[in-house]
Amino acid sequence: MLPGGMMPVTQLVAMIRSSPPKGAAGLLMAMPADRLPLLAAQLRPADLARLVPALGATARRDLVAAITDERLPALVAAHAEALIPAVPTARLDGVVAAMPDEAVAELLDALPADERRRVTSVTDPRRERGVRGLQYRSHLRHALGRANVQVAAAPQLPAGSWLVTGLRWRIAVAAGFGDDGSHAVRDAEDAAYRLRADGALAVIDGPAAAGVLAYCRSSGRPVNVVTWADQRHDGHLTRALVGLFQ
Structure with a gap:
């Protein structure tokens, strides 16, 4: 059971997977911030990725904060343009390092200037020419x-x-x-x-x-x-x- 006698995680996961993106996003964001990592850990990257378009900027930041460093690159890869602004600079280097050069090039063209500077600042200089x-x-x-x-x-x-x-x-x-x-x-x-x-x-x-x-x-x-x-x-x-x- 989740702390506080709330609905079991397995039941919440099933509801999120069976709900349309907007409804599933609402279920996810209704979780208290300190409990969100527990639920996010049980969802597959594909489950989380389909919710991203239905999330606002604050909800995206909360979601990113709930994902471990190991799982974050896979989530961001599916919606890089939308999620990069939600990734703190301290965690951004690991995300960019996991992206192929082609994805970084496309991302830099799609992002606004301030976000391009953030991505460039954490990109390995050896990759710059490529x-x-x-x-x-x-x-x-x-x-x-x-x-x-x-x-x-x-x-x-x-x-x-x-x-x-x-x-x-x-x-x-x-x-x-x-x-x-x-x-x-x-x-x-x-x-x-x-x-x-x-x-x-x-x-x-x-x-x-x-x-x-x-x-x-x-x-x-x-x-x-x-x-x-x-x-x-x-x-x-x-x-x-x-x-x-x-």
Whole structure:
């Protein structure tokens, strides 16, 4: 029995599992704060995760406080955008450490600025380049979409390379984060060869090396490198694509 002669935990668990999310959330939050961990410990992560959308900000903080450090990452993973603000900074490092780089990158794009800073502050610095590279690829793909072209991944290409089609032309595009173009140009040309594309475009977040620019000009093939860091460079990206289409 729960302290105070209350309903047995097993009966409460059964009611929560059989109730719609809003009703189940009400049952969970009706528990006194000091008894909530006892009930939460008997619920599966899936049981708890389905309640999150029905909980307000205060209730989410209470729920997070009731979950052990060992179980918290699994719960947050299901509703990271909603639950990260409820996780105290002192417990946040363990949650972020359990998330794959792809999930951290997506989370950083979804969170408001203050929460992004909190997540970044507890992220292992050794993961920074990988996470930022994944963000760059995602942002670049959206930018290509804004250029009014069709963008598609291909199973024979590595992540960060796409086939862009427009005006009956096919261009292989490769992203290079933290690269001076040396690797990205190679990746773009390799993708163009595999896809039998009409041209290759390397997109990097900083200036291209002089040797890379010279290579693109003298190669005799439709290959180019362009700098794109954010929406301010959308025009450069579009002009580079159009130049290869022509």
